[in-house]
Amino acid sequence: METRVVKIDIKNIDTEAIEDAGRIIRDGGLVAFPTETVYGLGGDAFNPKSSQKIYAAKGRPSDNPLIVHIADLSDLGKVAKDIPDAVYKVAKAFWPGPLTMILKKVDNLPKETTGGLDTVAVRMPVHPVALDFIRAAGGFVAAPSANLSGKPSPTSSKYVIEDMFGRIEMIIDGGDSDIGLESTIIDMTSEEPMILRPGFITQDDLLRVLLTVNIDETIMSDTSGKAPKAPGMKYRHYAPKGDLTIIDGETKKVIDYINQKVLTARADNIRTGVISTDETYSFYEADAVKTIGSRNDEASIAKNLFRILREFDDEDIDLIFAESFSNTGISMATMNRLLKAAGHKEVKL
């Protein structure tokens, strides 16, 4: 298939290109588009064939439901039913933005879109190109992240092109994603709301408008035991080609440990990489030392993780060590993705 790549300036949106993209969706095709979190791979949420095409293009298991993206709150009632008041409180506070809510689905939303579930994930992104595109597409765009299944979510068009070129009709290039990790998912169908996937919007943020917010206990642990509530969270994710281990402990000990491992690997001609921070960057000896950002700025750390994991692949790194981050605030989201990427391999010093 021929894939058209269109660059769109966020400050001067090309309405003709957006109209073309919308038409592709309405005709049953697929378009990758930028959002503030990561790039999405969009199809018409009400067309079961479009959802099947999305699974095929990603190589994704079809029991892993898609997120339905809307652009106007008045459209919520067309995809979800029995909507509790709390949902409107959360929407008022965090939409448009990096938050997805799980709600009861309406009967005419195809099961293909919701992975066979009778609930639906809904999000209203804040990215202006995404909003214009959703409206041009008819208002309901089903979209997972625009990566091949198992790879890190794409945070720039470069990685969308790498994974999706030749598989879909169009890729909209809207520059780098601001947030760099996928949206927070909160289940609003349970008696007490529960976070199923941590993200930029934190438990504390949500507690400003909700009385209780639980966190799915499988989020930070090895998921081999209990099944997580978001089906997609059970799959191996984000894994770089190299073997990744997280090293946790006092900073000096972590640096010494990693440098020792790097020396041993080098003797065997194994290429090494390190995910460091601005504060520790200059102390490492590996072949590819990356800084993920400053420990004083957890949003920048979240933003850079997926890009760095992809860069290690580009540079053929065999063995990767990452520093560890806290389990609170936005870092909880970073740590959740890092643990998945490492298959929960962590050394505590």
Ligand code: TXA
């Ligand atoms: O930021 C984001 O959310 C991005 C952008 C493109 O909006 N999208 C994204 O989609 O990350 P995806 O498909 O990679 O992740 C969707 C997650 C999966 O873990 C899936 O299992 C979960 O949402 N999910 C979808 N519908 C659900 C439902 N009805 N109940 C529970 N989990 C659901």
Ligand code: MG
């Ligand atoms: Mg994904």
